[in-house]
Amino acid sequence: MDAVEQNSPLGLSSEDEDSELSDGELQEAFVKGLLKPGLNVAQQEAKKTVNNVEGLKQCLVEFQKNLPWAERLDLVNLPAADIVAKAEGKETPQDGQAVSADDDFQREIFFYRQAQEAVLEALPRLQKLKIATKRPEDYFAEMAKTDQHMQKIRKKLILKQTAMERSEKAKRLREQRKYGKKVQTEVLQKRQKEKKAMMSAVKKYQKGMTDKLDFLDGDLGKEKKGAGITKKATNKGPNAKRKFKDQKFGFGGKKRGSKWNTKDSHNDVSGFKAKLAHGKEGKKLRKGGKQKPKKRPGKETRRKMKSR
Template sequence: MMDTTEVDTQMGFESEEDDSDMSDEELQEAFAKGLLKPGLNIPVEEAKKFTNNVEGMKQCLSDFCKSLPWAERLDLSNMPAADIVAQAEGRQLAAESGAINAEDDFQREMFFYRQAQATVLEALPKLRKLNIPTRRPEDYFAEMSKTDQHMQKIRKKLLIKQTAMEKSEKAKKLRELRKYGKKVQVEVLQKRQKEKKAMMSAVKKYQKGMTDKLDFLEGDQDKNQKGAGPPKAQTNKKGPNAKRKFKDRKFGFGGKKKGTKWNTKESHNDMSGFRAKMAHGKGGKGGKSFGKGGKKGNKRPGKETRRKMKNKK
């Protein structure tokens, strides 16, 4: 089989790099000489042959099993273990009757479970006979499949996720509280607007003479009294406490120290010390008015007199 470059050189043709094409006649002559072969220009793929050599596979398996001891293979083929509870109740198992439905998940999983039980019951005596331990010792140390760095990364991601969930829950609660607060605020504003509207309508009716009741004013007074707390009479009704009373009995009551110059109802109504002349400037020394037999008070000189006196100086 010759190379394409040799064919091109023998036939006197240029390569594909020179952008030259062969004519049909030249191709026919080359094919007649045997220079062109199938697959030279178009690749031909051969069909794959699949061989299912069952006997050969079984022979390989038997040879492999013979070469290795059972402790290295640990292969067992068992039927499911007997169900003692079903036998005691007199029920027939589906595995024994051969009526196992592969589509039934419960029957299929129970079949695998009983088969694993039978395998364990058969394998444990063999392992003990070969002196192979079947239990992990107390001081057993095994290499972890995940490194400490990887577990730290996982722990960090879990903490971040937990923190994000806590923040989300907190934000959700705050949003709910805000919604509730806005709802209460809207209700309060609506209530105030309603009361204000009722008040204005009552005032307009009173101004127009449609009614002579002043109930709306009494409502305001009741509100003020509720907001201000109990009246003073009730607060002062209790009097001093037990400690103050004990000290008064022991040391005596020295009298009131503050508020001695405050006016009271009795002092306000007491007119015994009132003097009209003293009150209106008609008597006493230095009075400014002229009374009967009174002296002339000091009178300020006029503006012109004061000017002349100033010039004389």
């Protein structure tokens, strides 16, 4: 007991060391210099690994069973040859090209071709063992889930598909509305631009800045210009109808106020006839001093008189 107490750094027994020390005892030990660095660090022992090869082999022999291949159906084979890739002259993973684990498509194709090769190898062996490889027509397999459960799943899938179709339809309608508004805005802007250009051409024509009347053709003139056919290229001058109207009614000049009286027209009385103004000219009396009754004017003349 005394030897244990002397070996202890604090002069305490092993039982006292296991118990918690008070703050006062720790302070006294620190003053005496009994505390050393590293006493409170827990040291972990290295983990011992055991590689019992003989025991593992014995366990393998105990649970291993030598079953025939028809019961195991295990195959270890490379993927089938990619006929399409060979025809195109491309390299396949079987020819030495490594399969990328990050490429999902290439990895799935590798699994698919490996399954193909397994089927091509297994079918002849099964036929040789006289094992049927096709399911009979009257074969009914029991499902793991009930029909009611599958109906619920089907309803959920249909609802989900319907919701997705509605969402896509609403999205298409929104896009069509946006496109329709855009087209409508472009058409209105185009019309305003054409109207502005036409009003500008009319003002120029009224002011005598130009003598062209291409703006009266409207869309027809634009189509001709767009097709490379202009009015100057087809007609060098106005047509016969336009010439006749110009000759008959005149062309150009001021139209408004042409019948207004001016100072010169007001002072010019050379064309005034008193008899004609007072209605005395042309009166003829019959025998007996009576005036001859006027003949009724024709229908066209009466219509013109009313329109005055």
